[in-house]
Amino acid sequence: MRVLGFGSASLIKVPLTDSMRMDENELERIITKLHSQNIPILAVIGVLGTTEYGTIDPIDEIIRFRDEFSQRGIYFYVHVDAAWGGYLMSLFRAPNGQLLAREKIQQELTYFPSKRVYKAFSTLRQVDSITIDPHKQGYLPFGTGGFISRNRDIVRLLNSHADYVFSDSEEPDFLQIGQYILEGSKPGANAAAAYVAHSVLPLDCENFGRVIRQTIRSSEYFFDCLKILKKELAGKVCLTVPFEPDSNLVTIAVNPYGNQSLALMNQFSEAIYKELIHDPLAPVQSKEFLGSKTHLSINNLSKDEQTNLFKKLHLYDKERCTKVGDKILILRHTLMNPWLSAENNGENYLDKYCLFLKALLLKTLVEFNHERQS
Numbered sequence: 001m002r003v004l005g006f007g008s009a010s011l012i013k014v015p016l017t018d019s020m021r022m023d024e025n026e027l028e029r030i031i032t033k034l035h036s037q038n039i040p041i042l043a044v045i046g047v048l049g050t051t052e053y054g055t056i057d058p059i060d061e062i063i064r065f066r067d068e069f070s071q072r073g074i075y076f077y078v079h080v081d082a083a084w085g086g087y088l089m090s091l092f093r094a095p096n097g098q099l100l101a102r103e104k105i106q107q108e109l110t111y112f113p114s115k116r117v118y119k120a121f122s123t124l125r126q127v128d129s130i131t132i133d134p135h136k137q138g139y140l141p142f143g144t145g146g147f148i149s150r151n152r153d154i155v156r157l158l159n160s161h162a163d164y165v166f167s168d169s170e171e172p173d174f175l176q177i178g179q180y181i182l183e184g185s186k187p188g189a190n191a192a193a194a195y196v197a198h199s200v201l202p203l204d205c206e207n208f209g210r211v212i213r214q215t216i217r218s219s220e221y222f223f224d225c226l227k228i229l230k231k232e233l234a235g236k237v238c239l240t241v242p243f244e245p246d247s248n249l250v251t252i253a254v255n256p257y258g259n260q261s262l263a264l265m266n267q268f269s270e271a272i273y274k275e276l277i278h279d280p281l282a283p284v285q286s287k288e289f290l291g292s293k294t295h296l297s298i299n300n301l302s303k304d305e306q307t308n309l310f311k312k313l314h315l316y317d318k319e320r321c322t323k324v325g326d327k328i329l330i331l332r333h334t335l336m337n338p339w340l341s342a343e344n345n346g347e348n349y350l351d352k353y354c355l356f357l358k359a360l361l362l363k364t365l366v367e368f369n370h371e372r373q374s
C-alpha cells in the first residue's frame, strides 16, 4: 500500500481465528462494512502457508465472498501469498493437471490434508494472482521469486523496459521475462534453474510431490512424538503445540510447570533457543540440531484465544502474568528435509531430536529452578 501511494493505514488486517487463520466471518463483516460506507476494496489477500506457523487461510471462503459480492456489484481482486506454501500444491495435482480427491491424497498420510486445507488448495485455481517462492519449498538457491497471474495483460502493467537489456517487441515476449518486474537488470540463472528443476521433477503428486509428501510425513510423525513428549514432561515442563500444523511447519511453546510469569517463561524458552541457533564463533557441525523462533503478540489474539493458549501453558492468571504488548516466544520447526525419518533405513533424526529436546528442557529446568531459588 505504501508503494502504491495509498499509505499503510489503508491496509486492513483481518482478525484471525484461534488457529492462526483468517477468520472468514470477520472478513465478511469488514467487506459489508466497507461497502456500506462506499469505500472500494482493491484486493483481498490470503496467505497459503504463513511463514511463522505454516497455517493456511480459507481461500475457498475468499473466493465465495468474491463471487457473492460481485453479484451485488462489489468486486475485488484476490491475490494469494503462497510464497511459503505454494509448492504443497504438487500433492494435490495428478500428472495430467487434474485435482486429486482428498481421500487419494490422504492415503499415504495421517492428518494431511484437513478438510479446510483441501478446500483452500482446491480453489486456488480461481484466484487472480499468486506469489510463490521457488527458493523456499522449491529447494532452489536463494533469490528466486515467482508471480503467477490469471490475466496475462498484467505483464504490460508491470513492464519496465530497459533498452540496454531488451530488444523491442509489441507483444509480451515471455523469453524476455526479466522486463516484467519493477527492477532493472538482474541475473536470470535462478529462473532458469527453476525451469530446469520443474522439468526434471514436474510439480505433481508422482514427482515433486513425493519430496513434499515425505516432509509432511515427517511432520506428522514429529507431531505425534510431541504428544508423547508432552506426557513424559508432565509435572516438569508444560509443552504445547499452540497452533495445530496445517503443513510441514510445527511450532511449540514451553513453560516450566508451576511458573506463572510470562517473562520467566520467555526467559526459559530463550535459553532453549540459544542451544538451537548457530554460534558464529563455532563450526556449524558443533550443533546437533538447528531451530528457529518467532514471537507471538498476545494482542493479536482475541480474548478467547488468549484464554485457550494460556490454559494450554498452565498460566492461570492471565491478567497478573501479562501486560499490554507482551509476546510469547515460540520455537519453530521447519521440516523440509525429506531424509529425517528412518523410512529409508537411515537414522531417525526425529526420534533423536525428541530425546535431545527432552534432555535440553530438563537440564534447562534444573538451572532455571536453581536461579529462581537463589
Ligand SMILES: *Cc1c(COP(=O)(O)O)cnc(C)c1O
Binding pocket: 047, 049, 050, 051, 081, 082, 083, 084, 133, 145
Ligand atoms: C518468504 C515469504 C514472503 C517474502 O518472500 P521473499 O522471498 O522474502 O521476497 C512473503 N510471504 C510469505 C508467506 C513468505 O513466507
